[in-house]
Amino acid sequence: MPKSDNSWSDERVELIVGLFLRIGVIVASFFVFAGGIYYLTRYGSAFPEYKIFSGEPADLKSVHGIVADAFSLRSRGIIQFGLLLLMFTPVAWVAFLLLAFAKQKDLTYVLVTTVVLAVLLFSLVGKYLYG
Amino acid sequence: MNVIEFTSLVWLGSYLAGLVGALTGLGGGVVIVPLLTLAFGVDIRYAIGASLVSVIATSAGAASAYVKEGYTNIRIGMFLEIATTIGALCGAFLASQIHTSWLAVIFGVVLIHSAYLSSKPRRDGPGADRPDPLAARLRLDGSFPTAKGRQAYHVHAVPAGFGLMFSAGTLSGLLGIGSGAVKVLAMDHFMRIPFKVSTTTSNFMIGVTAAASVGIYLNRGYIDPGLSMPVMLGVLMGSMSGARILVKTRTRLLRLIFSAVILVLAVEMIYNGLTGRV
Numbered sequence: 001m002p003k004s005d006n007s008w009s010d011e012r013v014e015l016i017v018g019l020f021l022r023i024g025v026i027v028a029s030f031f032v033f034a035g036g037i038y039y040l041t042r043y044g045s046a047f048p049e050y051k052i053f054s055g056e057p058a059d060l061k062s063v064h065g066i067v068a069d070a071f072s073l074r075s076r077g078i079i080q081f082g083l084l085l086l087m088f089t090p091v092a093w094v095a096f097l098l099l100a101f102a103k104q105k106d107l108t109y110v111l112v113t114t115v116v117l118a119v120l121l122f123s124l125v126g127k128y129l130y131g
Numbered sequence: 132m133n134v135i136e137f138t139s140l141v142w143l144g145s146y147l148a149g150l151v152g153a154l155t156g157l158g159g160g161v162v163i164v165p166l167l168t169l170a171f172g173v174d175i176r177y178a179i180g181a182s183l184v185s186v187i188a189t190s191a192g193a194a195s196a197y198v199k200e201g202y203t204n205i206r207i208g209m210f211l212e213i214a215t216t217i218g219a220l221c222g223a224f225l226a227s228q229i230h231t232s233w234l235a236v237i238f239g240v241v242l243i244h245s246a247y248l249s250s251k252p253r254r255d256g257p258g259a260d261r262p263d264p265l266a267a268r269l270r271l272d273g274s275f276p277t278a279k280g281r282q283a284y285h286v287h288a289v290p291a292g293f294g295l296m297f298s299a300g301t302l303s304g305l306l307g308i309g310s311g312a313v314k315v316l317a318m319d320h321f322m323r324i325p326f327k328v329s330t331t332t333s334n335f336m337i338g339v340t341a342a343a344s345v346g347i348y349l350n351r352g353y354i355d356p357g358l359s360m361p362v363m364l365g366v367l368m369g370s371m372s373g374a375r376i377l378v379k380t381r382t383r384l385l386r387l388i389f390s391a392v393i394l395v396l397a398v399e400m401i402y403n404g405l406t407g408r409v
Contacts, residue, residue: 010205011201013205014198014203014205015198015199017194017198017205018194018195018196018197018198018199019195021191021192021194021195021338022191022192022194022195024191025188025191025192025367028188029188029363029364029367032359032360032363032364033360033364035356035360036138036360036361036364039356039357039360040134040135040138043134043357044133044134044135044138045133045134045135046133046134047132047133047134048132048133048134048137048357048358050167050171050172050173050174050177050355050358051172051173051174052174053174053176053177055351055352055353056352056353056354056355057352060352060354060356061349061350061351061352062350076356076357077356079356079357079359079360080354080356083184083354083356083359083363084349086184086187086188086191086363087184087187087342087345087346087349088342089187089191089338089342090187090190090191090338090339090341090342091342093191093339094209094212094339097205097209106270108269108270109206109209109210109270112209112210112213113209115213116209116212116213116216116339119213119216119217119220119343120216120339120342120343120346122220122346123219123220123223123342123343123344123345123346123347124342124345124346124349125346126346127350
């Protein structure tokens with residue numbers, strides 16, 4: 001292990017990562033729960049329709065649509081915003097590891113982590129790149 | 132059944148799945164899709180979307196506890212995630228090409244195989260072995276805590292493990308599961324990484340793998356907030372309570388029962404797929 005900078009040792013990085021993931025899940029769960037309660041008070045007596053697949057409306061399928069829905073305090077938008085935070089938690093984690101490997105001057109793993117981060121970003125926001 | 136009743140029942144089912152999944156170490160994610168499709172009549176595409184979300188939540192939720200124990204090897208995880216994330220993208224693309232009936236059949240077969248893998252005896256501790264040059268160059272070798280202090284281990288068969296991880300990722304993206312059983316198989320049996328290191332590193336990787344395909348599912352409109360909400364909260368709370376009581380209970384009988392449940396669900400998924408009911 002390169003000991004160029006002790007504050008970026010593997011053990012410390014792993015601990016920060018663990019804490020980071022937990023906070024991500026807690027914050028995401030908060031939004032999902034709050035949006036869920038609001039959703040149940042609004043649509044609780046309606047009938048769920050999941051037998052026939054019709055896909056989600058456009059605003060609940062894209063990052064900007066979800067953020068816009070959440071900001072206008074729509075119940076399904078708030079839940080979806082929480083789910084979006086959850087999806088980005090591993091991405092933020094990988095980004096943090098990239099920084100940690102860079103600080104350790106571990107070029108092999110800077111490359112490895114960059115590839116993983118690129119795949120994740122392609123999946124989540126790639127739609128905006130290829131139209 | 133109105134939305135409140137539906138949500139409560141799905142939450143309860145997901146909680147139990149997460150609880151038993153954590154107690155047995157088989158993971159709660161594998162039973163979510165059969166539960167939603169068979170018991171609640173949910174379309175398999177919505178079910179896979181909700182399951183993927185819950186897989187990310189449990190993986191990230193359990194990570195901080197595992198990290199403190201000092202078993203996880205982030206380099207192994209990150210290196211193999213190249214294979215799992217690319218596999219997951221392929222799986223998610225494949226899912227839109229395959230008829231849902233076939234998805235159900237493949238799901239059933241994978242369920243049976245996972246239950247079989249999990250019932251196999253664990254290999255304990257690294258034997259006397261020489262370092263593998265490729266693993267050494269990638270700095271995958273590590274050490275883990277034992278009663279006598281940290282014990283070093285060497286990683287082997289990197290290409291085989293990498294290949295199997297690609298398959299694990301594809302299954303994860305195709306079926307919305309964590310595919311932890313295949314990941315542990317790759318690390319434990321092929322790469323000869325100590326069991327505890329394999330399972331905790333696999334837990335880390337599951338969340339990142341699922342995140343790679345979840346974006347595709349979101350863009351395709353498979354992630355429904357009303358359905359994913361009780362599934363995610365249920366599985367997460369269930370697995371966290373499971374992790375807490377893990378040490379106190381005898382899990383052998385529970386594992387047996389859960390494996391039997393998985394087997395029944397698998398047969399039912401395959402039957403419904405073949406008869407075109409899913």
